Amino acid sequence: MANPFMKSLGEAWRCANLYRTARFEALGIGSYQDSYILNICRNPGIAQDALTGLIYVHKSNVARQLASLEEKGFITRSPDPKDRRSLLVYPTQKALDAIPAIREVHRTWNELVLDGFSEEERERIAQLAQRLADNAKRVIADEHAQE
Numbered sequence: 001m002a003n004p005f006m007k008s009l010g011e012a013w014r015c016a017n018l019y020r021t022a023r024f025e026a027l028g029i030g031s032y033q034d035s036y037i038l039n040i041c042r043n044p045g046i047a048q049d050a051l052t053g054l055i056y057v058h059k060s061n062v063a064r065q066l067a068s069l070e071e072k073g074f075i076t077r078s079p080d081p082k083d084r085r086s087l088l089v090y091p092t093q094k095a096l097d098a099i100p101a102i103r104e105v106h107r108t109w110n111e112l113v114l115d116g117f118s119e120e121e122r123e124r125i126a127q128l129a130q131r132l133a134d135n136a137k138r139v140i141a142d143e144h145a146q147e
Contacts, residue, residue, distance in 0.1 A: 016109060023105040027098050028072055034102045036065055040075055041091045041099055047080060048087040056140065074098070 020031035029037065035055050040046060043054070048066060052059045066089060069075045074095040080086040114122050 012113070016113075019109055020105060024102075027101055029069070029074070029098070033065055033069060033074075034105070036062075036069060037074055037091065037095050037098055038102060040089050041095055044090050045088045048077065048089055051089060056137070069095075 017031040020034060024031060024034060036051070039051060039054055043051075046054070048062060049059065051066075052062045055062075057065075066075060066077060070077060072094075073092055076090050076092060077087045078090070080088050114125070117125065
């Protein structure tokens with residue numbers, strides 16, 4: 001029997017993507033691009049390669065998503081003056097203007113999926129989800145250390 005926990009987690013993730021895709025259509029972004037915009041706005045001038053480690057996405061996917069966001073006017077990329085092989089990523093005003101809408105979609109989704117949970121349950125879910133994420137990050141870090 002498949003792990004019901006992982007099945008449930010996967011279903012919740014896919015539903016969140018469907019929800020975000022529909023809401024972000026008006027902004028002109030996809031369901032995965034919100035995390036790029038949020039992280040680039042928090043870290044203007046971040047190296048493209050550093051972004052891969054920050055959001056745990058393969059570098060080819062990051063390059064593809066950044067090219068799309070650049071084409072749509074959400075970011076700019078420029079060579080790092082200290083290392084011409086590296087690209088630095090900056091948000092545009094369009095990205096900064098999208099932040100409130102992105103945060104509102106996230107807030108609304110969280111409220112919808114946590115409907116019926118008590119405050120204590122919400123806090124416990126948040127704690128457990130953070131532990132899960134920390135464990136997952138540790139597994140990936142350990143695997144990269146062994147390479």
